Amino acid sequence: xxxxxxxxxxxxxxxxxxxxxxxxxxxxxxxxxxxxxxxxxxxxxxxxxxxxxxxxxxxxxxxxxxxxxxxxxxxxxxxxxxxxxxxxxxxxxxxxxxxxxxxxxxxxxxxxxxxxxxxxxxxxxxxxxxxxxxxxxxxxxxxxxxxxxxxxxxxxxxxxxxxxxxxxxxxxxxxxxxxxxxxxxxxxxxxxxxxxxxxxxxxxxxxxxxxxxxxxxxxxxxxxxxxxxxxxxxxxxxxxxxxxxxxxxxxxxxxxxxxxxxxxxxxxxxxxxxxxxxxxxxxxxxxxxxxxxxxxxxxxxxxxxxxxxxxxxxxxxxx
Amino acid sequence: xxxxxxxxxxxxxxxxxxxxxxxxxxxxxxxxxxxxxxxxxxxxxxxxxxxxxxxxxxxxxxxxxxxxxxxxxxxxxxxxxxxxxxxxxxxxxxxxxxxxxxxxxxxxxxxxxxxxxxxxxxxxxxxxxxxxxxxxxxxxxxxxxxxxxxxxxxxxxxxxxxxxxxxxxxxxxxxxxxxxxxxxxxxxxxxxxxxxxxxxxxxxxxxxxxxxxxxxxxxxxxxxxxxxxxxxxxxxxxxxxxxxxxxxxxxxxxxxxx
Ligand SMILES: Nc1ncnc2c1ncn2[C@@H]1O[C@H](COP(=O)(O)OP(=O)(O)OP(=O)(O)O)[C@@H](O)[C@H]1O
Ligand SMILES: [Mg+2]
Numbered sequence: 315x316x317x318x319x320x321x322x323x324x325x326x327x328x329x330x331x332x333x334x335x336x337x338x339x340x341x342x343x344x345x346x347x348x349x350x351x352x353x354x355x356x357x358x359x360x361x362x363x364x365x366x367x368x369x370x371x372x373x374x375x376x377x378x379x380x381x382x383x384x385x386x387x388x389x390x391x392x393x394x395x396x397x398x399x400x401x402x403x404x405x406x407x408x409x410x411x412x413x414x415x416x417x418x419x420x421x422x423x424x425x426x427x428x429x430x431x432x433x434x435x436x437x438x439x440x441x442x443x444x445x446x447x448x449x450x451x452x453x454x455x456x457x458x459x460x461x462x463x464x465x466x467x468x469x470x471x472x473x474x475x476x477x478x479x480x481x482x483x484x485x486x487x488x489x490x491x492x493x494x495x496x497x498x499x500x501x502x503x504x505x506x507x508x509x510x511x512x513x514x515x516x517x518x519x520x521x522x523x524x525x526x527x528x529x530x531x532x533x534x535x536x537x538x539x540x541x542x543x544x545x546x547x548x549x550x551x552x553x554x555x556x557x558x559x560x561x562x563x564x565x566x567x568x569x570x571x572x573x574x575x576x577x578x579x580x581x582x583x584x585x586x587x588x589x590x591x592x593x594x595x596x597x598x599x600x601x602x603x604x605x606x607x608x609x610x611x612x613x614x615x616x617x618x619x620x621x622x623x624x625x626x627x628x629x630x631x632x633x
Numbered sequence: 634x635x636x637x638x639x640x641x642x643x644x645x646x647x648x649x650x651x652x653x654x655x656x657x658x659x660x661x662x663x664x665x666x667x668x669x670x671x672x673x674x675x676x677x678x679x680x681x682x683x684x685x686x687x688x689x690x691x692x693x694x695x696x697x698x699x700x701x702x703x704x705x706x707x708x709x710x711x712x713x714x715x716x717x718x719x720x721x722x723x724x725x726x727x728x729x730x731x732x733x734x735x736x737x738x739x740x741x742x743x744x745x746x747x748x749x750x751x752x753x754x755x756x757x758x759x760x761x762x763x764x765x766x767x768x769x770x771x772x773x774x775x776x777x778x779x780x781x782x783x784x785x786x787x788x789x790x791x792x793x794x795x796x797x798x799x800x801x802x803x804x805x806x807x808x809x810x811x812x813x814x815x816x817x818x819x820x821x822x823x824x825x826x827x828x829x830x831x832x833x834x835x836x837x838x839x840x841x842x843x844x845x846x847x848x849x850x851x852x853x854x855x856x857x858x859x860x861x862x863x864x865x866x867x868x869x870x871x872x873x874x875x876x877x878x879x880x881x882x883x884x885x886x887x888x889x890x891x
Contacts, residue, residue, distance in 0.1 A: 521728075521732075522725065
């Protein structure tokens with residue numbers, strides 16, 4: 315208080331070059347500076363350790379799968395159907411690859427429009443209070459164990475008796491069940507992506523006289539594209555590894571499907587193939603399961619790169 | 634209020650007893666004023682006094698603000714825009730708005746200006762190209778961007794983005810132009826291009842500008858209003874407003890003794 319007159323000059327120096335150093339005191343806490351550097355280093359250490367703990371098993375699994383399965387990884391493996399006894403001892407895994415394509419396409423056709431639609435609704439159109447519960451519901455749906463989806467899918471799509479669609483054990487029944495697993499994931503990611511778009515974009519469009527839907531499809535969807543694609547990708551990656559929902563709705567087919575419903579409608583599936591082969595008392599099938607898991611990984615990687623490319627291209631050429 | 638008589642046929646926008654609430658905050662307090670056809674009006678006032686809020690009530694941009702409530706009337710061309718039968722989309726086509734912060738769309742420079750045409754169903758390519766070019770020229774941006782119209786709008790500088798937003802706002806040929814500090818990010822040269830634009834355009838437009846620059850406001854405006862804490866303290870012809878303000882608070886503000 316008494317010092318005030320000295321530390322704060324009444325008037326700033328009036329001429330250039332007049333005055334001296336700023337006499338105000340900035341109380342530097344040396345101890346705190348030392349500590350904050352220490353905490354910074356500590357955080358880096360934690361990050362590295364976490365990466366090693368998290369990353370090591372992944373790399374180890376990939377390495378092991380390669381070591382055991384690489385002998386079977388050739389063009390034949392991915393281009394022929396399984397034969398021999400037990401089935402799969404000879405031939406490849408074409409049935410599962412084709413089946414996965416069926417399942418992903420069916421699940422996506424159902425879940426992408428539904429998921430994006432509900433995500434947009436939650437972030438743009440609904441009322442605040444009801445949306446709170448809808449969001450909660452959506453997050454709960456993500457938490458539902460996949461085996462429960464499988465049982466629900468069985469009663470809704472597959473069972474031949476009672477109410478339901480009577481689709482039998484088929485790719486349509488399996489794909490739709492998987493689709494319903496994807497919906498809440500895409501919904502969540504879409505909603506988050508749209509919420510991250512600055513309100514000023516939407517305001518700008520509305521102020522021009524755009525309807526809410528015009529603003530949505532011409533400005534918002536494009537700006538949120540990255541997030542929406544991430545949602546689709548996460549959804550596909552999630553279902554591609556699922557076996558439980560398929561146990562009750564599609565099971566497995568060692569050959570090619572003859573349709574999408576009823577008898578002959580079931581398809582193979584990589585995750586189911588791995589699951590089944592691992593349970594067979596046959597070394598060859600175990601090795602083939604390892605090889606199939608490498609194919610599954612490659613499949614996911616290809617999907618990831620593919621969607622990123624689509625995302626890039628749409629951003630680059632459609633905006 | 635302005636001394637001269639308020640003739641109905643000259644009035645473009647008439648604001649009557651306008652109150653605006655945001656939750657419990659009373660942001661605009663019984664505002665009464667009018668904007669004449671083909672005039673430039675500047676709104677002044679300290680930061681946070683409700684200028685932007687007021688501007689947004691004129692094209693119903695507050696419709697989507699949750700917790701916002703409004704009483705009173707805003708009559709544009711004889712019709713209360715808060716009335717039941719009002720087509721908000723058509724209303725907004727007729728009112729161009731330039732926001733306080735430049736907000737170009739995540740689209741190319743060309744598509745930003747073409748946006749207003751496209752959303753109103755104009756498909757004729759030549760017309761669109763011509764109109765985009767014209768609007769960019771009006772906003773004094775054309776020479777800088779003519780070789781990169783396909784580049785994203787975000788590759789432009791802040792001031793260029795602001796001029797792009799001005800071009801975008803006039804593309805739909807509105808009759809009212811709302812501008813929230815349209816020269817805040819601009820250098821003196823671009824500023825004077827925009828000020829010239831404003832004075833030229835009042836032939837066709839009714840222009841309402843929020844400004845922090847009192848000299849600029851004095852230079853371009855026909856009318857001026859002074860807001861303080863959500864209240865319209867004074868509203869008058871620019872000559873009276875700047876030279877003979879009636880209220881002490883207005884005088885203090887325009888002589889920067891606030
Ligand atoms: N969305 C909002 N939520 C809460 N308060 C708001 C919101 N928008 C505006 N306000 C409040 O309304 C008041 C007026 O804001 P407004 O943006 O109209 O001021 P302004 O006069 O434009 O100021 P500036 O010159 O700084 O732009 C401020 O006190 C602000 O806190
Ligand atoms: Mg403002």
